[in-house]
Amino acid sequence: MKKIVLCCICCAISICCFCWGFYGHQRINYYAVFLLPPEMMVLYKPNIQFITDHAVDPDKRRYAVAAEAPKHFIDIDFYGSYPYRQLPRKYDEAVEKYTEDTVIARGIVPWWIQIMEQRLTSAFKEKNRAKILKLSAEIGHYIADSHVPLHASSNHDGQLSNQKGIHGFWESRIPELLAEKEFDFMIGKATYIDNIPNYVWQRVLESSAASDTVLKDEAVLTKQFPVDKKYAFEERNGKMLRQYSSQFTIAYNKMLNGMIERRMRLSISSVASFWYTAWVNAGQPDLKTLQNVAFTEEDLKEFETLNDAWKNSVLKGREHE
Numbered sequence: 001m002k003k004i005v006l007c008c009i010c011c012a013i014s015i016c017c018f019c020w021g022f023y024g025h026q027r028i029n030y031y032a033v034f035l036l037p038p039e040m041m042v043l044y045k046p047n048i049q050f051i052t053d054h055a056v057d058p059d060k061r062r063y064a065v066a067a068e069a070p071k072h073f074i075d076i077d078f079y080g081s082y083p084y085r086q087l088p089r090k091y092d093e094a095v096e097k098y099t100e101d102t103v104i105a106r107g108i109v110p111w112w113i114q115i116m117e118q119r120l121t122s123a124f125k126e127k128n129r130a131k132i133l134k135l136s137a138e139i140g141h142y143i144a145d146s147h148v149p150l151h152a153s154s155n156h157d158g159q160l161s162n163q164k165g166i167h168g169f170w171e172s173r174i175p176e177l178l179a180e181k182e183f184d185f186m187i188g189k190a191t192y193i194d195n196i197p198n199y200v201w202q203r204v205l206e207s208s209a210a211s212d213t214v215l216k217d218e219a220v221l222t223k224q225f226p227v228d229k230k231y232a233f234e235e236r237n238g239k240m241l242r243q244y245s246s247q248f249t250i251a252y253n254k255m256l257n258g259m260i261e262r263r264m265r266l267s268i269s270s271v272a273s274f275w276y277t278a279w280v281n282a283g284q285p286d287l288k289t290l291q292n293v294a295f296t297e298e299d300l301k302e303f304e305t306l307n308d309a310w311k312n313s314v315l316k317g318r319e320h321e
């Protein structure tokens with residue numbers, strides 16, 4: 001009986017990972033810290049564990065708050081064809097054209113990143129340490145999501161093309177299996193972003209353009225693999241799970257010709273650059289002397305609530321969409 005319960009929990013965990021997966025998001029925030037200039041490193045390096053752990057808070061919040069989900073994606077193909085010029089890049093104009101309900105339902109990640117960047121800039125101006133750390137960890141999540149091809153496609157889990165599961169396969173299974181061993185995370189330095197809206201839309205358009213390849217290549221490879229070779233019971237986090245086999249995972253990653261590594265590296269560089277840009281725009285405050293060193297009661301309570309909501313969902317085996 002114990003084994004059956006344990007197995008259910010493991011299966012639930014495997015379907016509850018989305019976006020870059022917890023592993024990917026945490027690695028992206030972690031590596032981004034090393035791209036910062038020394039004036040910022042004095043704050044970020046001693047708090048690297050917090051920045052890493054809390055990279056996944058926005059995903060945990062999806063279980064607790066209904067309005068959270070649209071902040072992680074945009075079904076940009078809903079708005080015509082690439083490069084989707086009919087979609088106004090300004091939020092108010094997009095709402096004017098399509099109504100707010102529609103814009104929210106189709107996902108708002110490009111606009112939400114810009115709001116988070118403004119909040120982070122204000123936190124730097126206030127020299128509010130708790131806010132800087134919390135917002136840095138969270139904006140890292142949304143930026144990384146905007147680099148994932150299937151976060152810019154309405155066929156986000158291959159549900160329209162009989163490829164269900166491809167979402168977690170691309171962004172969780174592959175990085176978990178290959179990132180440590182094969183990906184190169186030596187990435188230059190954070191750079192100042194002159195035009196934030198433009199930068200965000202460029203990344204989203206790249207993601208959208210790559211989403212066709214993500215789906216097409218998986219379909220082609222599936223035809224070459226018998227089902228018992230495509231999936232296998234293999235170990236994940238010390239547990240045996242039915243998942244895409246290592247053989248299939250390696251072959252698919254090869255077929256994508258480094259795409260996942262490139263998007264992960266660019267995510268890291270983008271996250272560091274958004275942190276750096278917010279700090280510069282706030283007037284480069286001295287981060288050695290900050291206010292609000294401790295988190296508020298409210299912050300601590302929120303961290304706890306998010307963890308509880310996530311744990312409960314895992315135990316119920318609830319899917320996120």
Ligand SMILES: [Zn+2]
Binds near residue numbers: 145
């Ligand atoms: Zn997400």
